[in-house]
Amino acid sequence: MKSSSGVTESGPAKGSAWRAKPEDPRQVAFDVLRSVDTRGGFADRVLDGRLRRAGCPDERDRALATEIVYGVLRRRGTLDRAIEGHVRKPLERLDAEVLEVLRIGAYQILFLDRVPDHAAVHVSVEIAHRAAKPGTAGLVNAVLRSLCREKSRVGREALVRAAARGEPDFPGWLKDLWKRDLGASRARELFHALLAQPEVTLRVNPLKVARADLVEALAREGFLAEPVEGLPWALRVVKGSGDIRQTRCYSEGLCVQQEAASQLVVDLLGPCPGERVLDLCAAPGLKTSQIGARMENRGLLVALDRKPARVRELRRLCQRMGVRLTGALVADGSRPGTTGLRERSFDRVLVDAPCSGLGILRRTPEKKWRPPPDFRALAALQAGLLCAAAGLVREGGVLVYSTCTVNRQENEDILEGFLVGHPGFRLEDASHFLPRTLGDLVSEAGTVCTWRRPGEFDFFFAARLRRTGRRE
Structure with missing residues (x-):
């Protein structure tokens, strides 16, 4: 007997070719x-x-x-x-x-x-x-x-x-957190977005190729890509089969896979040729290599990370992308004095802090089913990194703090605590440094919250601070 779904009631159909071999x-x-x-x-x-x-x-x-x-x-x-x-x-x-x-x-x-x-x-x-x-x-x-x-x-x-009634695909602690911080309606929007398959987004490497030329080169390798509005180096892959990382374009450093919200952070930082720039928590190097490209390999670019293997990964990526690093140091970003870096010596410093990663759960959904992160420990680490970075920014220089999470304790609370303790810095309105087409990603406070467009971006938070020269 066979059901309407085509399943033989007594078990697998006789002579069926569907066998679970090791390579199935x-x-x-x-x-x-x-x-x-x-x-x-x-x-x-x-x-x-x-x-x-x-x-x-x-x-x-x-x-x-x-x-x-x-x-x-x-x-x-x-x-x-x-x-x-x-x-x-x-x-x-x-x-x-x-x-x-x-x-x-x-x-x-x-x-x-x-x-x-x-x-x-x-x-x-x-x-x-x-x-x-x-x-x-x-x-x-x-x-x-x-x-x-x-x-x-x-x-x-x-x-x-x-x-699916009641959002069973998310743990109770996360539902409670987002409904408290964002409200029930916005939380539901984010949960819905996290169930979708993420898009493949590339960053064009302008040191090696123009965006239009890369689009043509990818098409020859079977991938159709289109520009992402508001991000001059971003391409969204809309058609193609296979692993984009196996293409010639990728292996030759013409592009790298980097989510649009991640690229937006470096645009907010705004590095320019000839400047002195520090990436304090740099591995695996996506933002570091983006900074180097924006600097056109002119100036001083230093990257720090605590783990030697991750620093090696960063160096390999920068080499493939043709980015020249002044230094890639194995060091604790919360103690930059041990590296010999001089105080108030950098034009721009990026603190892309370690975080709970709640904003990228559609790419790392396994993390939903593990115990909740230690938010208190993460916040202490993040606050320490931001304070340490502040001492390295010159007068008039820029400090950007970013995470890939949606959690007030790791985002707004860190920022507010920093501003209270560092009156020599002021928060700048991010909308002044982003294209108008992305202005709706900026909160009333002036910070970037990409979850305001939950279907288009991973969920990143970023704040741009400037040292005003006031005494602290």
């Missing part, structure tokens, strides 16, 4: 998700490594594995809600491997039109045979077949809408 994209996704959950790694790095080991030559297989990994991480709460109605015991009593297989199967059934239901069920059963305890494959088969029948009965949209 769904098996790859399972391995990545289990590694992320058990070892605490970042999904992008674990996925890159697993795809290399799998040797998936078909770009469609690589794309499917990527879609499943990030889809399951983004929609895990909704998937668990949909699954639990078809399991006789609480999900927390299921073996972790079984629950992961069920999530992978349910994601395909509920969110991927291009994967037939019978394929999603059959391969999930095969993965359970391979990776879970004996006898659990039958449970996987029964649960996913039951989910397929429910989808056929009520429709996919209604099923997903019911399962």
